[in-house]
Amino acid sequence: xxxxxxxxxxxxxxxxxxxxxxxxxxxxxxxxxxxxxxxxxxxxxxxxxxxxxxxxxxxxxxxxxxxxxxxxxxxxxxxxxxxxxxxxxxxxxxxxxxxxxxxxxxxxxxxxxxxxxxxxxxxxxxxxxxxxxxxxxxxxxxxxxxxxxxxxxxxxxxxxxxxxxxxxxxxxxxxxxxxxxxxxxxxxxxxxxxxxxx
Amino acid sequence: xxxxxxxxxxxxxxxxxxxxxxxxxxxxxxxxxxxxxxxxxxxxxxxxxxxxxxxxxxxxxxxxxxxxxxxxxxxxxxxxxxxxxxxxxxxxxxxxxxxxxxxxxxxxxxxxxxxxxxxxxxxxxxxxxxxxxxxxxxxxxxxxxxxxxxxxxxxxxxxxxxxxxxxxxxxxxxxxxxxxxxxxxxxxxxxxxxxxxxxxxxxxxxxxxxxxxxxxxxxxxxxxxxxxxxxxxxxxxxxxxxxxxxxxxxxxxxxxxxxxxxxxxxxxxxxxxxxxxxxxxxxxxxxxxxxxxxxxxxxxxxxxxxxxxxxxxxxxxxxxxxxxxxxxxxxxxxxxxxxxxxxxxxxxxxxxxxxxxxxxxxxxxxxxxxxxxxxxxxxxxxxxxxxxxxxxxxxxxxxxxxxxxxxxxxxxxxxxxxxx
Amino acid sequence: xxxxxxxxxxxxxxxxxxxxxxxxxxxxxxxxxxxxxxxxxxxxxxxxxxxxxxxxxxxxxxxxxxxxxxxxxxxxxxxxxxxxxxxxxxxxxxxxxxxxxxxxxxxxxxxxxxxxxxxxxxxxxxxxxxxxxxxxxxxxxxxxxxxxxxxxxxxxxxxxxxxxxxxxxxxxxxxxxxxxxxxxxxxxxxxxxxxxxxxxxxxxxxxxxxxxxxxxxxxxxxxxxxxxxxxxxxxxxxxxxxxxxxxxxxx
Numbered sequence: 001x002x003x004x005x006x007x008x009x010x011x012x013x014x015x016x017x018x019x020x021x022x023x024x025x026x027x028x029x030x031x032x033x034x035x036x037x038x039x040x041x042x043x044x045x046x047x048x049x050x051x052x053x054x055x056x057x058x059x060x061x062x063x064x065x066x067x068x069x070x071x072x073x074x075x076x077x078x079x080x081x082x083x084x085x086x087x088x089x090x091x092x093x094x095x096x097x098x099x100x101x102x103x104x105x106x107x108x109x110x111x112x113x114x115x116x117x118x119x120x121x122x123x124x125x126x127x128x129x130x131x132x133x134x135x136x137x138x139x140x141x142x143x144x145x146x147x148x149x150x151x152x153x154x155x156x157x158x159x160x161x162x163x164x165x166x167x168x169x170x171x172x173x174x175x176x177x178x179x180x181x182x183x184x185x186x187x188x189x190x191x192x193x194x195x196x197x198x
Numbered sequence: 199x200x201x202x203x204x205x206x207x208x209x210x211x212x213x214x215x216x217x218x219x220x221x222x223x224x225x226x227x228x229x230x231x232x233x234x235x236x237x238x239x240x241x242x243x244x245x246x247x248x249x250x251x252x253x254x255x256x257x258x259x260x261x262x263x264x265x266x267x268x269x270x271x272x273x274x275x276x277x278x279x280x281x282x283x284x285x286x287x288x289x290x291x292x293x294x295x296x297x298x299x300x301x302x303x304x305x306x307x308x309x310x311x312x313x314x315x316x317x318x319x320x321x322x323x324x325x326x327x328x329x330x331x332x333x334x335x336x337x338x339x340x341x342x343x344x345x346x347x348x349x350x351x352x353x354x355x356x357x358x359x360x361x362x363x364x365x366x367x368x369x370x371x372x373x374x375x376x377x378x379x380x381x382x383x384x385x386x387x388x389x390x391x392x393x394x395x396x397x398x399x400x401x402x403x404x405x406x407x408x409x410x411x412x413x414x415x416x417x418x419x420x421x422x423x424x425x426x427x428x429x430x431x432x433x434x435x436x437x438x439x440x441x442x443x444x445x446x447x448x449x450x451x452x453x454x455x456x457x458x459x460x461x462x463x464x465x466x467x468x469x470x471x472x473x474x475x476x477x478x479x480x481x482x483x484x485x486x487x488x489x490x491x492x493x494x495x496x497x498x499x500x501x502x503x504x505x506x507x508x509x510x511x512x513x514x515x516x517x518x519x520x521x522x523x524x525x526x527x528x529x530x531x532x533x534x535x536x537x538x539x540x541x542x543x544x545x546x547x548x549x550x551x552x553x554x555x556x557x558x559x560x561x562x563x564x565x566x567x568x569x570x571x572x573x574x575x576x577x578x579x580x581x582x583x584x585x586x587x588x589x590x591x592x593x594x595x596x597x598x599x600x601x602x603x604x605x606x607x608x609x610x611x612x613x614x615x616x617x618x
Numbered sequence: 619x620x621x622x623x624x625x626x627x628x629x630x631x632x633x634x635x636x637x638x639x640x641x642x643x644x645x646x647x648x649x650x651x652x653x654x655x656x657x658x659x660x661x662x663x664x665x666x667x668x669x670x671x672x673x674x675x676x677x678x679x680x681x682x683x684x685x686x687x688x689x690x691x692x693x694x695x696x697x698x699x700x701x702x703x704x705x706x707x708x709x710x711x712x713x714x715x716x717x718x719x720x721x722x723x724x725x726x727x728x729x730x731x732x733x734x735x736x737x738x739x740x741x742x743x744x745x746x747x748x749x750x751x752x753x754x755x756x757x758x759x760x761x762x763x764x765x766x767x768x769x770x771x772x773x774x775x776x777x778x779x780x781x782x783x784x785x786x787x788x789x790x791x792x793x794x795x796x797x798x799x800x801x802x803x804x805x806x807x808x809x810x811x812x813x814x815x816x817x818x819x820x821x822x823x824x825x826x827x828x829x830x831x832x833x834x835x836x837x838x839x840x841x842x843x844x845x846x847x848x849x850x851x852x853x854x855x856x857x858x859x860x861x862x863x864x865x866x867x868x869x
Binding site for chain 1: 216220223224227228230231246249250253257261264344345346347349350351353354357358361362364365366
């Protein structure tokens with residue numbers, strides 16, 4: 001498995017988790033007013049919202065480091081192994097979020113763990129359909145999209161935004177887990193596109 | 199490569215599907231708060247989505263760079279120069295940026311009912327320069343970083359850089375992002391320097407990165423020149439804005455005031471010219487009542503910049519075309535109070551207040567008592583009503599002594615004090 | 619033992635078939651696979667490598683079918699494939715990449731490393747084994763691809779244009795390698811290089827628009843050349859005679 005691990009460079013996902021940890025601590029409860037389609041033209045958003053992006057990008061980058069045709073015609077179950085690592089990283093991201101929120105640094109960090117799962121799932125789902133560059137852009141783009149159009153007239157976020165909802169929101173938690181599960185399944189099962197055949 | 203072919207295979211094609219509708223809605227959203235008929239606001243509205251245009255276009259540029267890298271274009275020894283190859287790849291992205299800005303101008307013109315004027319050119323030029331800079335920065339990043347990371351990092355980085363500092367407590371950083379923090383009004387325009395600073399910063403960095411990718415020899419010279427451009431641009435930009443407050447500096451708008459009518463003469467920005475008769479009617483009614491109360495009526499009522507000097511017989515007023523007639527009368531009446539210093543800035547416990555004379559003016563001008571009472575402090579309302587019971591001379595004496603006290607930040611007198 | 623295609627059909631898009639009702643058996647020995655651009659050669663090799671699954675029909679080797687999950691593992695262990703486009707993982711050296719492919723094919727880590735060293739030596743890339751794959755030239759990259767197919771000692775090699783981009787000396791090395799493999803490994807190879815066809819290959823298959831146009835021994839193929847063809851151009855002439863009217867951009 002060391003050859004697979006070295007090819008994927010999974011240690012980068014550990015770096016992503018570290019950056020997530022520092023980003024969560026650094027962001028804390030800091031807020032910023034971002035442009036939004038609300039009655040007042042902007043909305044106050046916690047910077048913690050953006051902290052899961054390093055983990056998400058790290059996972060996508062690592063998954064992209066592959067030999068698609070060789071893995072497709074090989075007998076090693078690299079898909080399962082990838083799924084196992086992604087699940088581990090997702091779990092660790094949740095732990096980091098709980099750690100930061102319970103240490104008193106930022107209560108909103110708890111939601112960041114759920115958001116990490118959602119964004120990872122979204123990224124992996126888009127990756128399976130459109131490729132890895134679109135995947136990273138989709139995860140980041142989702143955050144920009146929800147800040148722009150995710151708030152109602154009463155400045156409360158819609159349920160579909162997932163990442164803007166409170167940490168205790170059950171629906172968002174379920175949606176995040178579902179998205180993560182879908183992305184995970186597509187990562188493990190879907191055959192990568194083959195090139196050079198005509 | 200023909201332009202249409204370039205565009206067809208470019209990432210700009212996909213980004214356009216997201217960006218153009220977003221620009222339209224963002225401009226319409228911004229224009230909600232702008233003055234209808236104000237040409238400069240059209241350009242500033244079109245500049246508002248710069249954060250979206252720069253973020254998406256720079257991510258596209260990163261993508262294009264990654265595509266060129268992947269196809270090993272740079273090692274194929276092309277006939278064309280590197281600059282030409284890069285320009286060809288980026289042409290669709292630049293076109294998208296220009297189209298987005300152009301669409302913004304159309305949206306703003308449609309919503310505000312006026313074409314953009316020349317004063318808005320600085321805003322548009324600054325926006326275009328900033329977006330082009332970020333396209334170059336994105337392309338440079340895409341040449342060295344794997345595209346799985348580069349495109350999303352650029353998208354997120356530019357988006358956060360251009361939106362978060364606007365609400366930062368660090369004042370100087372707000373003015374460097376390229377997002378226009380302060381909007382021009384019908385009386386004041388944003389200073390030209392506010393548009394230069396972000397261009398210096400992003401342009402300096404972009405030129406530095408572009409030089410790094412060039413073939414200037416030796417390498418050390420190339421690196422030195424590139425670094426110098428980036429550092430000088432950044433420093434100059436910082437020095438320009440280091441002492442600025444939350445808003446960008448403004449200058450009085452010149453050459454845009456029209457005057458008409460008499461007794462009093464009404465001077466307003468040209469955008470409000472159709473409203474002059476309505477303003478004059480309200481002014482005439484109010485001035486008659488104030489004159490009856492003993493106040494000297496002004497020769498002119500003017501809506502001009504606070505930075506513009508006015509004569510002693512000119513009162514500044516601040517009407518809005520959307521105001522009702524009743525609200526207009528309130529505005530005219532309150533123009534009797536001249537510009538006053540902010541006494542609370544040096545003395546948080548300052549006890550003086552203009553609310554008493556404010557209420558008195560409104561009641562004298564004939565504004566409904568209940569309307570005045572609903573807006574006034576009860577104690578100050580009682581002072582105003584008490585003043586109305588005094589003789590005309592005492593009322594005028596109280597009014598002027600209150601103005602003097604407010605100008606010198608000393609305690610404002612009660613009506614009874616003025617009567618004695 | 620040979621790869622057998624039984625009534626195989628495949629298409630990349632709905633309603634369009636690249637190969638249809640293909641019945642083909644690559645015999646033992648070295649087989650050269652010819653055909654114009656777009657004939658479906660790479661698709662047939664991809665089906666043989668189990669990278670693609672046929673819409674109908676089956677592909678089998680040595681009793682193992684690609685459609686059966688149970689036997690797919692054994693099938694893949696025995697069949698090696700070099701695709702037309704050689705991928706590279708940024709940052710991996712040639713040796714690391716070849717070893718990774720060996721590991722994917724079921725070798726242990728140690729065997730994969732040793733196999734990679736041996737495979738790279740066979741294609742004369744041992745001096746470059748510690749260079750990053752992304753820094754290699756096009757011809758060197760194709761040799762990495764050949765090494766990837768050799769690393770795990772498969773029983774049959776499916777090679778898609780292995781000599782494209784190789785210099786004449788490297789082509790000679792490659793032909794020598796094929797000679798070394800004769801008797802122990804079956805090779806099916808698609809190419810546009812018809813130099814030394816007679817001395818290198820045993821069988822010829824010509825594919826045209828997804829259909830077999832010719833399948834037989836090399837001598838029979840060469841006999842299709844019109845009378846009077848100069849001896850150095852027999853293969854070319856035979857090919858033209860078989861594919862008359864098709865896309866002739868190969869030679």
